[in-house]
Amino acid sequence: MVLTRTFELHTNANYDTHDITEQVAQHVRESGLQNGIVTVFTPSSTSALTTIEYEPGAISDFERLFDEIATPDREYRHNLRWNDGNGHSHIRASLVGPSLTIPFAEKELLLGEWQQIMYIDFDVRPRTRRVIVQILGE
Amino acid sequence: MVLTRTFELHTNANYDTHDITEQVAQHVRESGLQNGIVTVFTPSSTSALTTIEYEPGAISDFERLFDEIATPDREYRHNLRWNDGNGHSHIRASLVGPSLTIPFAEKELLLGEWQQIMYIDFDVRPRTRRVIVQILGE
């Protein structure tokens, strides 16, 4: 059995992170399914999904990594072509990836105790984003 | 219901990228399934899969990132052992990852408007590659 759900996020610019664990967990609980996988997917080329211990220190440390390996303060060929200033956003998003697959059992996500689902908007302006939550199971 | 499909790619060396969105979408449309997930997988340790806005600027910017954090122009222990010159290819592929899971609904991939599926061959010689497309759904 397959259920496809979506929810919206209102994001700010420049590494705006969101803990979306509860939204995903709620869709799983309301699905009626007991066991399976949930695929969380961001249909965008400038945002990404991963897990993290969602506390300000780790979130900030992660941002520094991207500022160092993919700084906004240089030329990007994407920007030269499209002039939208988000060349660094694209490569950050491609590096982290748009999808996350998490198993669940007895209606609960099998995440670690200190592990949350993090949505990252790498883009350079506020957006209304759609997150897809697809639940497969029995 | 599960369908396992494969297709071939003829790749060139050194960050040869391919937009494989249409191949994957076609396998989904022909599967007869309405809703589910498609797992795209590269059975190789020197190639990887992600999504990107598939235009030359972003593709080139992404390559520069790998040239900076995993340049071919230095020693790699893999090369010292195997002498095949693709040590950087291996670590790039492991960083990006070999699999991508994308939900589909009403036979259509739920990708963003500017988001394509990118296959990257990081290896140092032309190859014939096999890409696995596995479709689960109902």
Place this chain on the structure above:
Amino acid sequence: MVLTRTFELHTNANYDTHDITEQVAQHVRESGLQNGIVTVFTPSSTSALTTIEYEPGAISDFERLFDEIATPDREYRHNLRWNDGNGHSHIRASLVGPSLTIPFAEKELLLGEWQQIMYIDFDVRPRTRRVIVQILGE
């Protein structure tokens, strides 16, 4: 049909890697399922999963990449808050990601000939870890 399995790993500190291909393959073979996907998931925020040609050279080259882009030898805000010294472990784990989805057919994982499943413990002390193997298929 969905099967959720787990196994334990005893890990050492600081980029302790494990080839878990055989454990995952065995769970698939014993599942009774012929075709499907297996999701391997680490319920932790300081460990990660990917694939690699599991030989000492590539494993060591991959470690050097993390030592360069996320060295332990600097300040991390996570450490300033929690004083547990594993700030670099968190961001490395978030970059690689906690999940891996691999198709199987006729009970066999569809991995490449030189491609193994690698568990990486990025944390700074030995741990007993749990790995989740969830098998969906028919």
